[in-house]
Amino acid sequence: MWIWFYQMASPKWFYQFTDKLLPWFRGSTLVLMLIGLALGLLFSPADYQQGNTVRIMYIHVPAAFLSMFAYVVMAISGAIGFVWRIKMAHIVSVSCAPIGAIFTLLALITGAIWGKPTWGTYWEWDARLTSELILFFLYIGFMALHNAFDDRTSADRASAVLALVGLVNIPIIHFSVEWWNTLHQGATISKFEKPSMDADMLKALLVFIVAFQVYFFTVLMQRIKSEIIKREKMTGWVKKLVEGKAS
Amino acid sequence: MMYFETFESFIEMGGHGLYIWLCYGIVSFSLIGYYFISAKSTAKAKQELKRFYARLDAQNQVNE
Numbered sequence: 001m002w003i004w005f006y007q008m009a010s011p012k013w014f015y016q017f018t019d020k021l022l023p024w025f026r027g028s029t030l031v032l033m034l035i036g037l038a039l040g041l042l043f044s045p046a047d048y049q050q051g052n053t054v055r056i057m058y059i060h061v062p063a064a065f066l067s068m069f070a071y072v073v074m075a076i077s078g079a080i081g082f083v084w085r086i087k088m089a090h091i092v093s094v095s096c097a098p099i100g101a102i103f104t105l106l107a108l109i110t111g112a113i114w115g116k117p118t119w120g121t122y123w124e125w126d127a128r129l130t131s132e133l134i135l136f137f138l139y140i141g142f143m144a145l146h147n148a149f150d151d152r153t154s155a156d157r158a159s160a161v162l163a164l165v166g167l168v169n170i171p172i173i174h175f176s177v178e179w180w181n182t183l184h185q186g187a188t189i190s191k192f193e194k195p196s197m198d199a200d201m202l203k204a205l206l207v208f209i210v211a212f213q214v215y216f217f218t219v220l221m222q223r224i225k226s227e228i229i230k231r232e233k234m235t236g237w238v239k240k241l242v243e244g245k246a247s
Numbered sequence: 248m249m250y251f252e253t254f255e256s257f258i259e260m261g262g263h264g265l266y267i268w269l270c271y272g273i274v275s276f277s278l279i280g281y282y283f284i285s286a287k288s289t290a291k292a293k294q295e296l297k298r299f300y301a302r303l304d305a306q307n308q309v310n311e
Contacts, residue, residue: 041271042249042257052260056270063274102281110270117266215278219285226288233296242296 009088011228012237018221025218032211039204047201056114058204061188062212064107067135068170070100070216074142075167078160090156091231093163094146095223099216101139108132119183127176128184131169138166152231 007013040058047054074096081089111129112122123129142159149155177186188197188205197205232238251257260267 037271042251045250046261051263053263053266055260055267059270059274099281099285102277106274106277109273113266113270113273117263215282219282222282222285223288226285226292229289229296230292233299238296239300242293243300 009086011088011091011232012235014088015225015228018225022218022221025214025221029211029215029218032207032214036204036208036211039200039207044200044204045198050118053114053117054201056110057188057201058208060107060110060114061205062209063103063110064132065209066212066216067100067104067107067132068173069213070096070103071135071138071163071170072167074100075160075163078156078163082157082160082164087231090160091224091227092220093160094156095220095227097139097143097146099219099223101136101143103212103216104132104136104139108136115183124183126182126184127180128173128182131173131176134169135166135173138162138169142166 007017036058040055044055044058046052074093077089077096078093080086081093108129111132115124116122142162145162146155146159149158176182177184189202229238229241258264258268
C-alpha cells in the first residue's frame with residue numbers, strides 16, 4: 001500500500017502510468033459521449049413543461065458538476081502539496097485549473113442559453129448564477145497568481161492557499177438554491193431521495209455525467225504529462241525521453 | 248424508442264432548436280478543441296525541451 005503511495009508521488013512513475021491509462025480513457029470518453037448524445041437527443045422524451053429545451057440539461061448539469069468537482073480536486077491536491085511538499089500534488093493542482101475554468105464557462109453559457117426560453121432572461125443576479133460566476137473568477141485568479149511568480153515553489157504554495165480559501169464557495173454554490181429564493185431550480189438528483197424525473201431522462205443525464213468525468217480525467221492526464229516534463233527537464237529520464245524520439 | 252418522427256422535427260425541436268443546437272454546438276466545440284490543445288501540449292513541451300537541451304549541450308562544449 002505504501003509503496004504505491006510513494007510511486008504516485010514520483011513524476012517519472014506517474015508519467016508512465018498515465019501513458020498506459022490514456023488510450024483507455026480516450027476510448028471510453030468517445031463511446032460514452034456518443035451514447036449520451038444518442039440518449040439525450042434521440043431516445044428521451046420532451047419535458048411536459050419545458051418541452052425540448054430540457055435536453056440542454058443533459059450537458060448543462062454535467063458541466064456545472066465538473067466545474068465544482070475539478071475545483072475540489074484542485075484545492076485538495078494543492079493542500080496535499082502544501083502540507084507534505086509533494087511535487088506531483090502541485091502538478092495535479094495546477095493542471096486542473098484551466099479545465100475547471102472551461103467547465104465553469106460552459107455551465108454559465110449553456111445556463112444562459114437555457115434561461116432565455118425557460119425564464120425569459122439570459123442572466124439574473126441570483127445566488128446560484130452569481131456564485132458560479134465567482135467560481136470562474138477563482139479559477140482565473142488561481143491561474144493569474146500562479147503565473148505571477150518567477151519562483152515555481154512560491155507560485156505553487158501561494159496558489160494552493162488561494163484554492164483552499166476559495167473552497168468555501170463550493171458548498172455555497174451547491175446549497176444556494178436552498179438557502180436563497182432563487183430562479184434556479186433545485187437539485188434534480190439527490191442521494192437520499194428518489195429522482196424526480198423520467199427514467200429515460202435520468203439515463204441520459206447519468207451517462208453524460210460519467211462521460212464528462214472520464215473526459216475530465218483524460219484531458220487532466222494530458223495536461224499533467226506536459227507539466228511533468230516541463231518541470232523535470234533537468235532529470236535524465238526526461239532528457240532521454242525527449243531526445244530518444246528524435247533519433 | 249426514438250422520440251422524433253421526422254428529421255425536420257428533430258432539427259426544429261418544437262421551436263427551440265436554435266437554443267438547443269447552440270448549446271450542444273458550443274459544448275462540443277470547446278470540449279473537442281481543448282482535447283486537442285491538451286493532447287498537443289506534451290508534444291509542444293518536448294519540442295521546446297529539445298531546443299533547450301541543444302543549447303545546454305552547446306554551452307557545455309564551449310566551457311570544456
